[in-house]
Amino acid sequence: MxxxxxxxxxxxxxxxxxxxxxxxxxxxxxxxxxxxxxLGFEFKNLDVLKKKLETNDDYSGLIFTSPRCAEAVILASENDNFMDRWNDKNNFVVGEATYKIVLEKLGLTCNGKDTGNALNLSLLIIQNKSLYNKPFLFPCGNLKSDTLHSELSKEGLGVDDIEVYDVTSNxxxxxxxxxxxxxxxxxxxxxxxxxxxxxxxxxxxxxxxxxxxxxxxxxxxxxxxxxxxxxxxxxxxxxxxxxxxxxxxxxxxxx
Missing domain, CATH: 3.40.50.10090 (Rossmann fold)
Structure with missing residues (x-):
């Protein structure tokens, strides 16, 4: 039935x-x-992510494409205050749910919450590509698509992607x-x-x-x-x- x-x-x-x-x-x-x-999620490389987050001067901004990306940053930055340094960066996000987590838990404002997917986010970033002379830090999962990296690379924009979680089955x-x-x-x-x-x-x-x-x-x-x-x-x-x-x-x- x-x-x-x-x-x-x-x-x-x-x-x-x-x-x-x-x-x-x-x-x-x-x-x-x-x-x-x-799905289930297993976080990894959080120590590496923390070191990269501490070197904010090396990046144009952060890219979040899922709530789990945001959660990884939350975990990596626990008990430290270096996330405040990212407030003057060009940070981007896909989706309202991820936007809300990043804003409420990390205190970061981001563009792109209405983009809906990685391709649309890439197009948004590329619109102002002349502003970005450093790579973006992109915490991601093991099943991420290559869309974001590929589209930004075509325009000469760097992406430092780091796998911070594995997707597993429930x-x-x-x-x-x-x-x-x-x-x-x-x-x-x-x-x-x-x-x-x-x-x-x-x-x-x-x-x-x-x-x-x-x-x-x-x-x-x-x-x-x-x-x-x-x-x-x-x-x-x-x-x-x-x-x-x-x-x-x-x-x-x-x-």
Whole structure:
């Protein structure tokens, strides 16, 4: 059975356990919502990151492309006050969730929260490329795409990327999906994937409801996630251009 007006979000909860904006807006519009985190994260190289953060004069600014990038910087800078030195830098961020974490936890203002993905962020940075005569420091995960590095390098802009976390699978993912779907008997009408890795880590489990999988409406956050779904020969019902609650709501309401 496919349950109408129900949504399964494959995403992590907010780092501070505050109310999830996606869940809030969907619930307010009479959808039932389940959130399952498909991924785990293991931080690494935080000592190296700390040393780089201490040498802010070597960089034009910081780039944050996910909440985990921000969390790594938070961990690396604990009990120190050197992050204040980055306030006069040109710092950039993808997405409102990451922007909020960086502002509230690190006290840094950033441009780019409306860019939505790495390509759009690259275009924003390139608009003022003459201002940047030093590389950007880019804490990232092991599954990052090459888009940002490639696009900025084409324009002669340096990027010092350092892997600060590994993406792993949630070891309890199958159990959590089974619990949320009454052992795959009650599947949600909409399934929202926030990343290619989130899709790849869950799709084989979702296939256990094989007789209903084709009836599910897959929603992708951004073109990269859309491409990952299409490459596995699944239909994409809709694509949210940016990782914003309102964008998800619009896609779902436009059914």
């Amino acid at each position: 496919v349950i109408k007006n129900s949504v399964l979000l494959f995403k992590s909860r907010n780092l501070d356990n505050s109310e999830d904006g996606y869940e809030k807006i969907l619930t307010e519009n009479n959808f039932s919502v389940e959130i399952i985190n498909p 070891p309890n993912i199958e159990k959590e999906i089974a619990e949320a779907t009454n052992n795959f008997a009650s599947m949600p009408e909409f399934v929202v994937f926030f990343s290619p890795s989130g899709f790849s880590n869950t799709i084989d489990i979702i296939k256990k409801a094989s007789d209903r999988t084709e009836k599910l409406k897959f929603i992708a956050i951004g073109p990269t996630t859309e491409r990952a779904i299409l490459e596995q020969n699944f239909t994409v019902h809709g694509v949210a251009k940016q990782p914003k609650p309102n964008d998800i709501l619009k896609v779902i309401l436009n059914r």
